[in-house]
Amino acid sequence: MSGWLAIAGLGPGAAHLITPEVTETLAQATDLIGYAPYVARVPAREGLIRHGSDNREEIDRASLALKLASEGKRVVVVSSGDPGVFAMAAAVFEAVESGDASWRNLDIRVLPGISAMFAAAARIGAPLGHDFCAINLSDNLKPWDLVERRLRLAAQADFVLALYNPLSSARPWQLGRALELLREELPETVPVIFASAVSDPREAIETVTLRDAVASRADMRTLVLIGSSRTRLIARASGHPFVYTPRSVGAKS
Ligand code: SAH
Numbered sequence: 001m002s003g004w005l006a007i008a009g010l011g012p013g014a015a016h017l018i019t020p021e022v023t024e025t026l027a028q029a030t031d032l033i034g035y036a037p038y039v040a041r042v043p044a045r046e047g048l049i050r051h052g053s054d055n056r057e058e059i060d061r062a063s064l065a066l067k068l069a070s071e072g073k074r075v076v077v078v079s080s081g082d083p084g085v086f087a088m089a090a091a092v093f094e095a096v097e098s099g100d101a102s103w104r105n106l107d108i109r110v111l112p113g114i115s116a117m118f119a120a121a122a123r124i125g126a127p128l129g130h131d132f133c134a135i136n137l138s139d140n141l142k143p144w145d146l147v148e149r150r151l152r153l154a155a156q157a158d159f160v161l162a163l164y165n166p167l168s169s170a171r172p173w174q175l176g177r178a179l180e181l182l183r184e185e186l187p188e189t190v191p192v193i194f195a196s197a198v199s200d201p202r203e204a205i206e207t208v209t210l211r212d213a214v215a216s217r218a219d220m221r222t223l224v225l226i227g228s229s230r231t232r233l234i235a236r237a238s239g240h241p242f243v244y245t246p247r248s249v250g251a252k253s
Pocket of ligand 1 (some may be wrong): 003012013026062073079080081083084085086087115116117120124163164165166196198199200220221222223224
């Protein structure tokens, strides 16, 4: 029996946001690999071996997945959200490129998922309705200078920004510094959305202005959206406004 490897996105958290393609593939798997909290989101069943690991062991995890697939196993590597967005798919291809030559010819598939930025945006309206970019605030895999440069240039270009990995106990100051820098580049009235644990029972979403945005509002499961100068708020009686970014800017009439 020939093995295969699927790198699957589990979406933001809720079971109903996992795609049918991912569910069907998980049902055929012999081995499940990933960061332990994501592996825990997949129900246990007979015939499925679960390999949970620490968050930092991405290349080891990818190599194990490739090795098992080359031995004939049906392997699923799971990520939260979409596996191609700051997640395991790139780690697997990095291992393919530098690893055993035979791994290149394996049956490897990437199964998309709903990324945190799409789940968060859908909760409040359409903040990503015009051009936007996604930036990972973690400086584990890149220098902080580069993060600052990208934030500054993206703000100058008036993109809406989706900030992933805004802070953790090991990276307590990065989001505060990012907000300080963005206040130098953008009007202080642009909306900032703190979307935490989207689609989980603990979901909390708050919209403030850039002037009032405080980094301590975020944690490891928060996606921070920074509006562009054109992002609009529609006030509602509930106190939770709709937020959207018009599709056109200076368009031909
Ligand atoms: N591949 C994932 C991102 C992994 S990086 C995706 O496509 O969504 C981990 C970061 O994603 C977190 O620090 C947080 O910024 C964001 N994130 C993941 N799940 C989230 C959720 N349910 N609500 C808000 N942000 C989330």
